[in-house]
Amino acid sequence: MPTSTPGRPAVCGERGYLLSDLIPAVLTHNVAGAAEPGDVEQDLRCTLEAHTTGDHHSLVMELPGPDTGAVWTRWTRGHYPTTVTALLDCPSTDPDTAEPCCEFAGHPGAHSYEHRK
Numbered sequence: 001m002p003t004s005t006p007g008r009p010a011v012c013g014e015r016g017y018l019l020s021d022l023i024p025a026v027l028t029h030n031v032a033g034a035a036e037p038g039d040v041e042q043d044l045r046c047t048l049e050a051h052t053t054g055d056h057h058s059l060v061m062e063l064p065g066p067d068t069g070a071v072w073t074r075w076t077r078g079h080y081p082t083t084v085t086a087l088l089d090c091p092s093t094d095p096d097t098a099e100p101c102c103e104f105a106g107h108p109g110a111h112s113y114e115h116r117k
């Protein structure tokens with residue numbers, strides 16, 4: 001278990017890897033057509049609040065334009081991701097600094113700006 005600072009949830013940080021087989025699936029989500037395979041993040045790191053159940057999630061490609069969200073993948077520990085999904089951005093922002101949450105809409109756990117820095 002990671003050590004924790006009172007009042008600040010820890011980030012999961014689980015590592016994963018997106019196999020090249022899934023890159024074409026990622027690119028099909030970019031309807032603007034400007035993305036290249038090099039725009040896809042293959043070194044994954046779960047950015048959710050530390051969790052003991054459910055899949056790990058990592059952003060693999062931003063989508064251009066407002067309100068388009070981003071492409072995410074999910075995996076369970078010890079397995080490679082097998083699917084990618086376009087998800088809208090979490091609409092929440094820090095009430096003090098206006099920093100936007102970097103997670104997807106409906107994500108479990110704390111918002112990214114609430115995590116221990």
Ligand SMILES: [Zn+2]
Nearest residue numbers: 012014046056
């Ligand atoms: Zn995780």
Ligand SMILES: [Zn+2]
Nearest residue numbers: 090101103111
């Ligand atoms: Zn959020």
